[in-house]
Amino acid sequence: MKLYTLLIAFILLGFISNAQDYKVIVHSSSTVTSISKSQLSKYFLKKDKKWDDGTKVTVIDQSSRSETRKQFSNDVLGKSVGAIKSYWQQYVFAGTGTPPLEKKTDAEVVAFIKSHPGAIGYVASSANTDGTKVITIQ
Template identity: 30%
Template sequence: MKILLLCLTFTTLIFSNMRMYVSHNSAISTITLQEIKNLYLKKTTLLHNKKVTVYDNKESYSRFSQMILKKKDGAMHAYWMKQIFLGKNVPPRKIPSSHILTILNQDHQAIIYSDKLIDAKVIYVHQ
């Protein structure tokens, strides 16, 4: 029973962390919270002076917006509506978790988040 509880706690801890992933072959090794915010709100497309492509994860989108970008669903929607209708930007492409590895393997400049452990390089962990 104790082992089961320990496993549950451990699993919850692992799953509650939001991780930023890049391909194992990517030159990117770190990213700061502010850089994540700037990239995901499309204030910039550059990271360490190189162009990157950020993707939203369909399953973790709401949690990511609240944890990292500090915006609730309504505020996030309003933000993108303003960006779109003012002709400034469109939100990052949303992909399902099952496509993450395919995207990362195809594009070494791609960045994506997930609250699940996946076989890719972790460049940031948010607890």
């Protein structure tokens, strides 16, 4: 019986640790309410640079040491933060692209997105996102 209890606790722990610890935010004027992971990935890898209405997307990333970024990177981009840095290193040396602007804290990401229509970023689930719009990931 104890074994079953432990097993269930273990599975629950797994679910909890895999829970989404970040939320995606956009400018309050945006008409977007949800986004797919693949589209989000395209924006953050700059493979797509425009919203559906043709306006320019401005992507805001978090510091490479951020725990939120680690989870976002693995979950949405399907690669570790190190692999994504290698990806951008290739583009920068090739002169074909630069990585997204990075902000050190959730508050800085929120402040930037508040003042930049067309911006998109992510913050920790617990972050105060007043003044921005939280969109769901499909």
